[in-house]
Amino acid sequence: MMEGEEQGILKTIASDPIWRNVHQAILVESDKTIPLPPIERVLEGRRLLGKSREALQRIFNLSYAYRLTNDEKYAHRAEKEMLAIAEFKDWNPSHYLDVGEMTMAMAIGYDWTYAKLSAPSREKISRAIVEKGLKTSQDKRYNSWLQRSNNWNQVCNAGITFGALAVYEDHPDLAKQLIKRAVNSIKLPMEDYAPNGAYPEGYGYWNYGTTFNVLFLTALEKAFGTDYGLSNRPGFMETAGYYENMIGTSRYPFNYSDAGGGHGKLSPAVFYFAKKSNDPSLLWVEKAYLQKGDLSRSADNRVFPLLMLLGAGVEFDKITPPSKKVWVGQGKSPVTLMRSSWTRPDAIFVGFKAGSPSAPHAHMDIGSFVMDADGVRWAIDLGSQNYHSLEKLGMDIWGKEQDAQRWTIKRYNNFIHNTLTVNGQLQRVDGYAKIDDSGESDALKHGISDITDLYKGQLAAARRGIAIVDDAFVVVRDEMKATANSATVRWVMLAPEGVEIQDDNVAILNKDGKRLTLRVDHPAQVKLQKWSTAPTTDYDTTNEGTVLVGFEYTVPAGASETLQVSLLPQNVVVDSKTFDKPLSDWGQK
CATH class of the missing domain: 1.50.10.100 (Chondroitin AC/alginate lyase)
Structure with a gap:
């Protein structure tokens, strides 16, 4: 001064x-x-x-x-x-x-x-x-x-x-x-x-x-x-x-x-x-x-x-909302950030991440996302665990090798992030994905990333797209192909603990008096289930108030498959809102 x-x-x-x-x-x-x-x-x-x-x-x-x-x-x-x-x-x-x-x-x-x-x-x-x-x-x-x-x-x-x-x-x-x-x-x-x-x-x-x-x-x-x-x-x-x-x-x-x-x-x-x-x-x-x-x-x-x-x-009276509702950044940890409105309290927000686990402070969270609607965080990321709580136990939390001790920590690997796990394996630390396509319109705000590199040896191809459709609901779409071997893919979303499985392909999420419907659109035959987020080691921290919801699906050897989940806020008439376009068509007007 x-x-x-x-x-x-x-x-x-x-x-x-x-x-x-x-x-x-x-x-x-x-x-x-x-x-x-x-x-x-x-x-x-x-x-x-x-x-x-x-x-x-x-x-x-x-x-x-x-x-x-x-x-x-x-x-x-x-x-x-x-x-x-x-x-x-x-x-x-x-x-x-x-x-x-x-x-x-x-x-x-x-x-x-x-x-x-x-x-x-x-x-x-x-x-x-x-x-x-x-x-x-x-x-x-x-x-x-x-x-x-x-x-x-x-x-x-x-x-x-x-x-x-x-x-x-x-x-x-x-x-x-x-x-x-x-x-x-x-x-x-x-x-x-x-x-x-x-x-x-x-x-x-x-x-x-x-x-x-x-x-x-x-x-x-x-x-x-x-x-x-x-x-x-x-x-x-x-x-x-x-x-x-x-x-x-x-x-x-x-x-x-x-x-x-x-x-x-x-x-x-x-x-x-x-x-x-x-x-x-x-x-x-x-x-x-x-x-x-x-x-x-x-x-x-x-x-x-x-x-x-x-x-x-x-x-302060001269500060106005941003004009854009989709922001895309590339680099070491690329992201697509999108919302339906800057001013409405019930607006939808989605953050979608690409990148690599080898980036500074990164987790195995490539393809992961968070999602808000009606003022509630429905798709959650737990973030980091206190460093000292791990270091005092002698944990090496900074290694980035494929077999590093860091990846045994629940909050750091892909098993508890809102992304894919294939055959129970970790994402590849030497893999990298960018944002390959994005766009902003009233009909579709989206980001797409080819995440194949993160599943080297596990999948022959994997692309994930996330979109806000008609400013009303969210679609998460995965298009993948198995290698010469079949691949058991686990799709999960970390959610508030109030999850009710309503049908094989429908779950209702409840939080703070609000509701969100999770609906599996593809494949037709799946069975939604829940998994606990409680610690299973003496070093993982507790994750109170959360649960994993999702499903497993086996892609036959050499076959291609699409997984698609819709996330529908409480003001949406569930049965009337559908969206089914291949990722290759998302960028088209």
């Missing part, structure tokens, strides 16, 4: 009750922090990350509160926190995310409260930033993230750059070296937004990696007047559309890969993209979050004050 920038923020706060509410939420969080003791260096397993994140939340809030109110109590409390952190023996460089976030916390506090820090405090905090932050990033034992293309690169480069900028005047040579290094290194993860913005690590990690990427770019712009062309890299400016379209009409995100299972969250970073691209419609989902009034869930975001810096001046 540059000197004098407070005035523009104060003007925004005075002009709009929504922004006033955001500002007040930051002050409330800051006041809660004042009586608390400073954080201590306590690891959870191999991570100090929880403490680093708590430090960033506390210090960012307190620093903002001081700058916007001039109340010295906030600066003094931030100083107390920073002095305690400076005394830590280290910031746990063996898990370098911990250092990245801690360095950013200390840099913001040092820079924003500098005028109120005593000379000894300045020296102690500055030295800690240099010794425990910047210099550890030069140690080859700890800096492999410089060559990675995942969120570690974004977070660590952002944190170290903030630290370098904070101490630039006293350590210009070191600071310049590290900032130049970061500008080159961060190009690696930014390449993964190509070609059009889909983030390979999914919804939760988008908010993590992209937010820190935005912090990095805005820091460069503030300090040097340029981001060195980084924001113009292919796909980066389009990625806010990905994040916006990932939120379903149930307010749950499409939480594939290692994403959590909760509701979607407000992202301050989206305001950067909306302003830079002059597209207020990118803020349609963020507007809904902020208009709710209760910001308690959002205010625990450790970079929540970034919302005021990036959002100052935004007028």
